[in-house]
Amino acid sequence: MAGHGAHGPGFHPHLPGAGYNFLAKALGASMWFFIFYRARQDGAKLIGRHSFDDDHGDGHGGHH
Numbered sequence: 001m002a003g004h005g006a007h008g009p010g011f012h013p014h015l016p017g018a019g020y021n022f023l024a025k026a027l028g029a030s031m032w033f034f035i036f037y038r039a040r041q042d043g044a045k046l047i048g049r050h051s052f053d054d055d056h057g058d059g060h061g062g063h064h
Contacts, residue, residue: 016024039046
């Protein structure tokens, strides 16, 4: 039967090389750093707050 080898049936993939492992971790870390950076810069807009929602006591009272 196909697929039966010395180590038994199943799929036995090879592990990636050290260069691929490092590259995957570096790309993943840079992705998360970019996401956290953008969330810090304009995260309030992502959750629905905008600059015109703030009430700074400019005499308009806060009634819409």
